[in-house]
Amino acid sequence: MKNIFLFLLALTLSNTTFAQQTFPVNGISNQNHIVYAFTNAEIFVDHEIILEKGVLLIKDGLIISAAEKTEIPKGAVVYDLKGKSIYPALIDAYTSYGMPELRTGNRGPYPQMESNTKGAYGWNQAIKGEVEANKIFSKDNRAAEEMRKMGFGAVLTFQKDGIVRGSAAVVALGEGRENELMISDKAAAMYSFDKGTSMQDYPSSLMGSIALLRQTYLDAEWYKKDKIKKEYNISLDAFNNLQPLSQIIETTDKLSVLRADKIGDEFKIKYIIKGSGNEYQRLDDLKETNCKFIIPLNFPTAYDVEDAYDAMNVSLTELKHWEMAPLNPFALEKYLIQFAITTADLKDKKDFWKNLRKAIFYGLSEKQALKSLTVTPAELLNVSDKIGRLKSGMMANFIITSGNLFDEKTMIYENWIQGIPYKINDYNSIDIRGDYDFSYDKKGSYKLKVEGDLDKLKGTVLIDSVKIPMNIAVSGNSVSISFNSTKEAYSPDGIIGTIRLSGNINSEPLKMNGKGQTADGDWIDWSATFKTGYLPEQKKDSSKKEALKYGQVIYPFCAYGKKLDDRDRFDKIIYDFKNRYQAVLIKHVTVWTNESEGVLKNQDVYITEGRIVRIADDINATKLAFAKIIDGTGKHLTAGIIDEHSHIAISNGVNEGAQASSAEVRIGDVVNSEDINIYRQLAGGVTTAQLLHGSANPIGGQSALIKLRWGKSPEEMKFAKADGFIKFALGENVKQSNFGDFNTIRFPQSRMGVEQVYYDSFIRAKEYDAKQKAFSLLSDKAKNNSVPFRRDLELEALTEILNKKRFITCHSYVQSEINMLMHVADSMGFKVNTFTHILEGYKVADKMKAHGAGASTFSDWWAYKMEVQDAIPYNAALLTQMGITTAINSDDAEMGRRLNQEAAKSVKYGGVTEEEALKMVTLNPAKLLHIDNRVGSIKVGKDADLVLWSDNPLSIYAKAEKTIIDGLIYFDKEEDIKLRDDIQKERARIIQRMIDDKKGGAPTQKPVPKKQKLYGCDSMELDYMQTE
């Protein structure tokens, strides 16, 4: 016991010194070192330790102790909290509390090439590492009060603007000086993929944001190592100072979590992810990142779906997300992912508790909820020694509640922050709910009933079995009642009107009495004597439990997604027996081999473990126990279609066109595995697609090559070990001819300039390459002593071209520019791998042949702009005749699913044989993409990427019936019909739930159609300005 006092003494001493301050006092100083003791409360020291009848001692804003048995020092103020609970105050790890309001600049119609930030800062306005929340924080009593009412005691706050957002601070939600409220001045470094208020053109796409962030890491590292420093850069310096802190990055989608983690892996950073609320849609992948999360409770509002036509505008994704979003916290808990919960992203902060309780109802444990609002955020923000628990020496940040914090009925009475109480509800107010004997004006035998919530009481007067509603209000020990005497007999003076009664409450025993006035103004006496207590209505828990029905997560989370076989909601089902591999045997089918064998009739094709294993006249099915047998009689089997030029499955922007070269950006960073067009193209027999950057600039971004593995994650969709490609572009788009009169600033604006962009870029790349090679040969010591080498992602991509590690697909139309690029390439020592579009290729076919370039063209497009006036549909045929590897591509989500038809047009235009025509969308693009050793023909050992057609694949009447990738059937005509049915049923089920909810009084929003953005080469910021 002595120890406590010793400790108290020590604490007192240390705190006295701590409590000294610099501010002068106006008036008399008010030093207060009183000990406050809170007794008889249920104390939640944290989510794990609960003291049933504990004592909490605090002094000087800090906790002395929280224990079951404690001697209360003399001279302490004691609060008896019998029947009440104490919790650590909650922590919100993601706010902009007390931050200055952001102002968006006016961009105007002209491009903004450079940063508008004045001073010795970095080149890009979206990199704001120099912003320090602790310096711009200014408390906001009104906002603080709102947060305190919800039970929060401290928040992380930062300026929510830019890709690098600077440092965040943890502040207390009290009303003292900022100097006292600061808990941690540098708690975390903040990032996002959103450039915020920056009006600078770069970056204009998600992939640009990613590239910019990556380059900033490299630049900062270089800046740090460079001791001579020719360039002084506040932004890079600030960026380096951010690195020791917790690193928090904001995402707006589950796929961006994977993107952030990939950057983290590259630069050895374990980001804390600010989630978006749809993490449950891809939890297996998210779990693998080992990231910790801060998640919002922004559950969507139901849609008004009573009108069947309007309801069509609500997608299955939206319907399912409405139903499943409240499961997100539960799912994260189930997957043992560490996460904090934030109030961020709520349209109305008042929904926080409602939504949190909903999440608990959907399975989130109360223990986890408390942890996610106290200990976890404290740990994530490195302030767990100060807040988050009720432990000795920590800040006295706690809340007093009427009971279980997560119960709907529970009230927060007080929120103590840094030892200072903030009253929210008065726990001394007497619970007067119950039944009373009631009399007034000496007339007895009436009854009174008081019910409702403590802060919103309701009452009824019962006179001769007539129920009269009344208003009742309690304030401290005063009560006031008013009701209408609806009958003359009920009124002492016989006048019908309002009777108003005021009086005093006596709590032990519960009794109320006082004076009142009739409608006529006569004064009367009244009294009410407590009879029986109030029994809160039992909410129909059983019906609630019943309502907890929800569908399965589907992969991807949109129409035609499929649930995983081994899952029941978030539980993994372990099967006793599982097929080791899937094998397929297709019998009696016409095989278009694309090999010297040509078209073989009545063949059996056996595929297993993802490969084509046998092609023969008759393969005995009985020996292949596990094989799925498909009758191919009358049907045709071809290699899967390969689209050399596609823009499907890309998230947030296909062009990063602010600069003439954007070689640093990578489509691979923004593959969108949830694009419905993947499925639609599978239905058209496409198995592989090259996803290209747009054509807004001469040197575009790096391509991604994917197999259309519908349902898999972006990384799983990528074609393994394929060569890297990059998009180049020539002509009208890169010189911005059709972008309107304001876009006449960025170089180049003519074909003359385009050539110079290439020469300049490659000369710089050569010098970069040489410098890099020279630097790598230096000894470690020499490296340290010399000017460090700055990795440049843009030039690195170009050196890969020079070193034949990356290959070019170049958007091109007219012969002059095609010729030009081949000259640039020859003089710089590289080859143009593929000219795409290449509509005037037929004019320079001999030159292309000599250079060794391939062609990937449209079947019959022309007349949409000046540079396609000489395009002819005979192009593909003529190029083929000239011995050039020629493919037909789509550049269009719609045409991508009919590439077999487009190939067949070269039979019409130019008389190509059917076999050669089919190769234009299978083997030839495989060759252009350097993957013809794996795909593009039906040959033993190659990947089993196959399409089973109802008819000759080049016929207009042919339909893909089965599309197979790696031996797995990704599209099946029969299954498709079943999926349509499933979609309809699932929609109907959820729509019914929404309608029920609406009838139950839930708010709804009007459905609006949401049409997907489809990208073509030209799609970019503002570029449609002049065409419509």
Place this chain on the structure above:
Amino acid sequence: MKKIFFILSIFLSITANAQQKSILLMNGIAHLGTDSIIQNSIIGIKNGKIILVADARTAKIDKTAYDEIVDIPEKHLYPGIIAPNSTLGLSEMEAVRASNDFKEVGTLLPNVRSLIAYNTDSKIIPTIRSNGVLLAQITPRGGLISGTSSILMLDGWNWEDAAYKIDDGLHINWPRIQTRKFLDEDNIYPGPYEKNKEYTKQTNELKKLFSDAKAYNESELKEEKNLRFEAMKEVFNGRQTIYIHTDNVKEIIEAVNFAKQYGLKQVAIVGGKDSWMVTDLLKENNISVIVSRLHDLPEHPEDDTDLPFKLPYLLQKAGVLFCLNNEGSMEAMGTRNLPFMAGTAVAYGLTKEQALKAITLNTAKILGIDKTAGSIEVGKDANLFISTGDALDMRTNNVEKAYLKGVSIDLDNDQKKLYQKYKNKYGLK
């Protein structure tokens, strides 16, 4: 004005007739456009008209009565394909403003006429007719009422010469219940949909114009001539068709009721992506559908992936009169793919002959020219073409000969010339 055109068109057909040869097409596989095929046919043409349609195995023909005998065994004979709702000849290169003539300033422009802007010398047109498309309804775009269309032949010295049916109908773009913002929050086109606050205002504008025009044209005393009202004279007696462009189901319902309200007799929905949901309503009111571009993606992710492909089948099954068109991006040059859209519709439910009708006779009926065009029938204009194979399949669509009003037309085009030129350059065969 009208009178002059009337005289003109009579004059025009007389001059055309003067150049006619009589022709006998023998032994071709004739797809009549009426659901029927004659495997071994004999077709007679005289004075620009079809005077004989018969089975060569049974019919007895006096071959000497014809100037020219064309023997086409195993080749296919089709009625000329008709492209409704087209900007052919009004647009040469979409991105080049100077080459576009399909849109005027203003919202209510019934008096604006496509006919006189039609450029018979468009470089695109020869590439269209060489795939079998011989007639097109040249249609203005934009506004609430874009203007008045005309039907033209895809061969002619000038628009007067090429005119087939002048001022056939008025084109209304039904106001959108939901409109789309131009840019999204990231300044990327297109922006999100939102409720069109002007919807009621716009529909009222339309209705007011129709009420006013009706009254104006009924009144005997016209104080001052109003070009807009004058242009709508033929609308109310059914001599001009009202084409209402809309896709959305609610808008279609509103448009149908609008047509009912004004007692409009000839009405077609253009687009009609959602038309399969209201087939009864359309049938009841005798309204046909010029189906939105077939080679398109579904509107919603949960739609059947092949919904646009099978829309014709759904309408056919329900008994709604429909035809195909190619409005959309690159529409002028893409008109040559109209037969292949019909082919795709075969893969998704139509019979081949039904699909053919969807680009010939059905179109003629909807455009009000089926008395003279759309099928190979005695008494109709001899608008037809010969293909070496199935014209609905791109592998075999190979148009060897085509006739407009019995005159054989030029099937060469600049693209073929460039092909030849470069084949010669490289010494290729």
